[in-house]
Amino acid sequence: MPWLLVGVAVLLAALLFARWLVNANPARLSRLLVGSAIVGAVGLALLVVLRAPGLVITAAPFLAMLVLWWLRRRRRGTRLGGGWSTPGAGGPADESVAESAWLRMTLDHGSGRIDGTVLQGPSAGRRLDDLPDDDLRVLRRACGGDPDSARLLESYLDRRWGADWRAREAASGAEDPYGEPLRPAADA
Numbered sequence: 001m002p003w004l005l006v007g008v009a010v011l012l013a014a015l016l017f018a019r020w021l022v023n024a025n026p027a028r029l030s031r032l033l034v035g036s037a038i039v040g041a042v043g044l045a046l047l048v049v050l051r052a053p054g055l056v057i058t059a060a061p062f063l064a065m066l067v068l069w070w071l072r073r074r075r076r077g078t079r080l081g082g083g084w085s086t087p088g089a090g091g092p093a094d095e096s097v098a099e100s101a102w103l104r105m106t107l108d109h110g111s112g113r114i115d116g117t118v119l120q121g122p123s124a125g126r127r128l129d130d131l132p133d134d135d136l137r138v139l140r141r142a143c144g145g146d147p148d149s150a151r152l153l154e155s156y157l158d159r160r161w162g163a164d165w166r167a168r169e170a171a172s173g174a175e176d177p178y179g180e181p182l183r184p185a186a187d188a
Contacts, residue, residue: 102142102149103128105156114159116152128156136160 021029049056096107105116116128121142123135131139136157143149157165 098152100143100148100152101146102139103152105152112159114156116156128153128160133161 094109096109098105098107099119102119102121103116104119105114107114118124118126118128118131118139121139123131123139128136136153140150140153140157143153161168
């Protein structure tokens with residue numbers, strides 16, 4: 001009978017722990033796991049030092065090399081396993097920058113997010129994400145004389161307004177930057 005009660009108590013504790021784990025804040029859970037790992041490592045180190053001091057003397061050169069390697073990596077600001085990063089992990093290697101006379105665009109390869117800064121004209125210095133739709137239409141007409149700028153802006157508009165924005169603009173009677181009526185992309 002006592003083993004049955006112990007089993008039920010362990011099962012209830014496991015269920016409560018699983019419920020807590022599912023509902024836990026990921027940042028808090030991460031801190032808890034890191035803290036637990038540090039406490040466990042310190043406990044293991046104390047156990048080794050107290051039970052086998054000779055092992056510590058033998059392992060000291062290897063531990064010193066490991067600590068020096070870790071400090072160098074930390075000083076350079078690189079993550080552990082830096083050569084084994086996953087696509088979209090963030091950082092300068094995951095971004096491309098393209099610049100034209102009117103725009104400086106940035107593409108984040110991981111998320112596919114495109115953003116840009118206007119380099120000249122009435123909106124100079126502003127980010128494309130901050131411009132209202134009407135200002136983007138004016139900018140599109142203004143940079144129409146520069147095909148590179150027009151292509152960069154159109155790729156941004158494809159992401160922001162959707163792939164069928166040309167058809168919607170054509171239906172509204174808008175003109176493209178070259179002064180011709182817009183045609184849907186399928187007709188072009």
